[in-house]
Amino acid sequence: MPLKIRLHQLKSEMTKLASGAVLEIEAGSEKAVRSVKTLVTRASNELGNRWRHWHVGTKVFAKPGAERKRPGRSKSKS
Secondary structure (H helix, E strand, O other): OOOOOOHHHHHHHHHHOOOOOOEEEEOOOHHHHHHHHHHHHHHHHHHOOOEEEEEEOOEEEEEEOOOOOOOOOOOOOO
16 A cells, blocks of 8 residues: 655655665655655755655655755866
């Protein structure tokens, strides 16, 4: 039986997650993987930080991502 997850539940779990840990969510089916990944993205945007997420089969994994690099050339050392 697939686990129903809500946005506020996911945000709560994301804030509790220890540094360096990975959140694992069982989607239940291949079709549900996309929905879970969308929820992770929405929750991370609401929390104000970026999360990396990926899936293996029907399991979705998520962890806090590094800050995004700004586009442009790096400054040369002189």
